[in-house]
Amino acid sequence: MVPPAIQAAKVLKEHGIHALVLNARFVKPLDEDMILKLCEAIPHLVTLEENVLMGGFGSAVLELFSQKSIQKTVHRMGIPDRFFDHATPNELLSMCNLHPEGIVKFVQEKLGKPFKKSSPVSLVSLPL
Amino acid sequence: MSFLHGINSPKDLKQIRRVDLPKVSKEIRSTIIEACSLNGGHLGASLGATDLIVALHYVFNMPQDKMIWDVGHQAYAHKALTGRKDRLNTLRKTNGLSGFPKRDESPYDTFGTAHASTGISAALGVKTAKSLKGKKDNVVVVVGDGGLTGGLSYEGLNQAGHLKDNLIVVLNDNGMSIAQNVGAITQFLTKRASSELYEKSRQELKNLLSVISEHGVPLLRPIEKIRKSLKSLFSSGIFFESLGFRYLGPFDGHDIETMVDVFENLKHDENRSPVLVHVITQKGKGYAPAENDPLASHGVKPFDIETGKSLPQKKAQAPSYTNVFAQALIKCAQEDQSIVGITAAMSSGTGIDLFQKEFPNRTFDVGIAEQHATVFAAGLATEGIKPACAIYSTFLQRAFDPIIHDVALQNLPVHFFLDRSGFVGDDGATHHGVFDVSYLRCIPNMVIMAPKDENELQHMVKTSFEQNQPTVVRYPRGNGVGVHMDETLKSLPI
Numbered sequence: 001m002v003p004p005a006i007q008a009a010k011v012l013k014e015h016g017i018h019a020l021v022l023n024a025r026f027v028k029p030l031d032e033d034m035i036l037k038l039c040e041a042i043p044h045l046v047t048l049e050e051n052v053l054m055g056g057f058g059s060a061v062l063e064l065f066s067q068k069s070i071q072k073t074v075h076r077m078g079i080p081d082r083f084f085d086h087a088t089p090n091e092l093l094s095m096c097n098l099h100p101e102g103i104v105k106f107v108q109e110k111l112g113k114p115f116k117k118s119s120p121v122s123l124v125s126l127p128l
Numbered sequence: 129m130s131f132l133h134g135i136n137s138p139k140d141l142k143q144i145r146r147v148d149l150p151k152v153s154k155e156i157r158s159t160i161i162e163a164c165s166l167n168g169g170h171l172g173a174s175l176g177a178t179d180l181i182v183a184l185h186y187v188f189n190m191p192q193d194k195m196i197w198d199v200g201h202q203a204y205a206h207k208a209l210t211g212r213k214d215r216l217n218t219l220r221k222t223n224g225l226s227g228f229p230k231r232d233e234s235p236y237d238t239f240g241t242a243h244a245s246t247g248i249s250a251a252l253g254v255k256t257a258k259s260l261k262g263k264k265d266n267v268v269v270v271v272g273d274g275g276l277t278g279g280l281s282y283e284g285l286n287q288a289g290h291l292k293d294n295l296i297v298v299l300n301d302n303g304m305s306i307a308q309n310v311g312a313i314t315q316f317l318t319k320r321a322s323s324e325l326y327e328k329s330r331q332e333l334k335n336l337l338s339v340i341s342e343h344g345v346p347l348l349r350p351i352e353k354i355r356k357s358l359k360s361l362f363s364s365g366i367f368f369e370s371l372g373f374r375y376l377g378p379f380d381g382h383d384i385e386t387m388v389d390v391f392e393n394l395k396h397d398e399n400r401s402p403v404l405v406h407v408i409t410q411k412g413k414g415y416a417p418a419e420n421d422p423l424a425s426h427g428v429k430p431f432d433i434e435t436g437k438s439l440p441q442k443k444a445q446a447p448s449y450t451n452v453f454a455q456a457l458i459k460c461a462q463e464d465q466s467i468v469g470i471t472a473a474m475s476s477g478t479g480i481d482l483f484q485k486e487f488p489n490r491t492f493d494v495g496i497a498e499q500h501a502t503v504f505a506a507g508l509a510t511e512g513i514k515p516a517c518a519i520y521s522t523f524l525q526r527a528f529d530p531i532i533h534d535v536a537l538q539n540l541p542v543h544f545f546l547d548r549s550g551f552v553g554d555d556g557a558t559h560h561g562v563f564d565v566s567y568l569r570c571i572p573n574m575v576i577m578a579p580k581d582e583n584e585l586q587h588m589v590k591t592s593f594e595q596n597q598p599t600v601v602r603y604p605r606g607n608g609v610g611v612h613m614d615e616t617l618k619s620l621p622i
């Protein structure tokens with residue numbers, strides 16, 4: 001998810017949104033310090049993973065926030081709670097919005113349009 | 129396509145004269161070859177099982193009788209005979225037919241399969257349900273010799289021999305898993321194949337059957353006789369008989385007439401115990417390029433029918449993750465004698481075949497047995513050996529309990545490398561590796577990594593072996609992103 005996240009960040013920049021992409025290469029143990037620092041500095045947080053949403057990487061971030069009593073919305077992108085039949089990997093990814101256009105759209109929807117220029121976002125992405 | 133054209137369900141097949149069945153098979157094979165040449169697929173196994181499938185559908189009455197296909201990758205002919213021949217060219221395509229049996233695709237697909245060795249258990253469940261409902265319908269399961277390397281198969285056989293219901297297990301033995309099948313059971317099965325004995329049994333059967341048909345009596349007794357006369361010849365028979373099965377065979381799985389005779393017999397014998405019918409087939413049968421290279425024919429990419437050669441693909445800009453993993457593993461193992469490679473019957477898919485070339489004595493193909501692979505690795509780790517378990521994300525699901533109970537609970541440094549994580553594409557819902565983060569994250573002591581590119585993957589391989597605890601690296605199918613590869617592997621700070 002890092003390469004599509006980087007592509008999405010480029011597009012978001014054209015829309016005046018600064019997105020920082022974090023390569024979360026360790027799912028466990030989670031790099032807690034880094035994520036907490038990020039969320040202090042940047043108002044919006046989106047997690048990305050090519051794994052089911054339930055119990056996945058985004059859940060790990062939610063658990064961290066819960067544990068630290070941090071009141072912050074985590075926008076999670078990943079695979080929803082249903083089975084997916086055969087199709088090309090690209091088709092499957094786009095069904096889950098896990099392609100650059102989907103990520104841009106998701107961020108736009110979650111953050112509300114039009115963007116405030118001063119509203120950066122961090123895309124914390126599980127690699128793959 | 130004069131025969132197949134008119135076959136829209138197994139009922140139509142039954143109208144065809146027995147002598148013409150080989151022609152039906154031939155037409156089905158052409159359809160399968162064409163479909164696979166367009167879309168890729170499990171060509172070798174499906175060609176090998178075609179004659180067997182024709183014989184089964186000729187005799188049994190689907191969908192009232194039930195057939196279950198272990199793994200299910202060999203069942204393309206079943207799809208062709210059950211109303212899906214015209215859609216076979218959509219196999220594995222988006223919105224097309226699934227490459228495996230699927231309950232919501234057809235009433236003839238009794239049970240969804242794809243992960244190996246479930247067939248016998250599922251069939252026993254179906255058979256037992258029939259008995260509970262007072263029905264005598266036949267239930268047949270076809271399992272490969274590869275499927276028999278998975279422990280679940282024996283759990284099914286164990287209960288089936290005990291319940292004594294007249295389940296029919298057909299062992300489709302081609303001596304191959306994806307690669308050459310390995311293990312003691314396989315050797316045991318192959319002992320029978322001395323061609324002289326095999327020929328003799330066939331002849332004997334032919335003689336007996338000709339006597340029967342002259343007199344027009346039910347075929348039950350002769351089968352009993354055949355069984356007795358052949359039993360002593362084949363050691364594999366003794367094995368299954370001791371589990372409470374009647375053992376019949378081995379038969380030539382390309383001799384449709386013989387198989388029809390055998391199945392007709394069984395169909396009408398309501399009181400029998402469970403039976404195991406051993407048939408010998410050839411992977412890739414009927415298509416020279418597949419016969420000549422059964423390993424490559426297991427799962428093919430689109431190819432040219434004339435030559436059997438894969439169609440030229442766009443040249444990859446970067447090495448595959450599988451290859452990068454294998455090279456990094458080899459590098460690590462050159463420096464650390466205690467590293468060994470483990471595969472569960474997937475040596476070429478996981479890159480363990482490359483490791484095996486360098487370190488044949490440090491490579492273990494354990495059969496289609498992910499659960500065993502994990503406990504075996506845990507045992508190795510207690511003695512200071514560093515096992516690299518290279519298993520597809522989807523197949524590691526089989527090993528959930530051992531990962532918790534045997535590896536993580538004892539904090540043993542077993543190192544898992546999960547190829548095909550994320551969506552896999554054409555194999556579909558049964559194969560997507562999209563659960564691993566969730567099912568592994570919740571286990572104490574695990575370290576879980578995922579590389580953003582192939583360079584990071586090679587460093588993660590090294591990083592894994594430096595942890596004195598269980599580790600997992602998950603990476604996707606296909607090629608890397610084309611980044612620079614560092615010469616020396618380094619350890620990443622966790």
Ligand SMILES: Cc1ncc(C[n+]2csc(CCOP(=O)(O)OP(=O)(O)O)c2C)c(N)n1
Nearest residue numbers: 173242243244272273274275304305306473
């Ligand atoms: C649990 C599991 N592990 C690995 C695989 C991958 N796989 C697909 S087919 C196959 C070999 C099956 O051999 P066999 O049952 O003899 O069938 P054949 O292809 O020879 O007809 C393997 C290992 C699988 N389907 N399921």
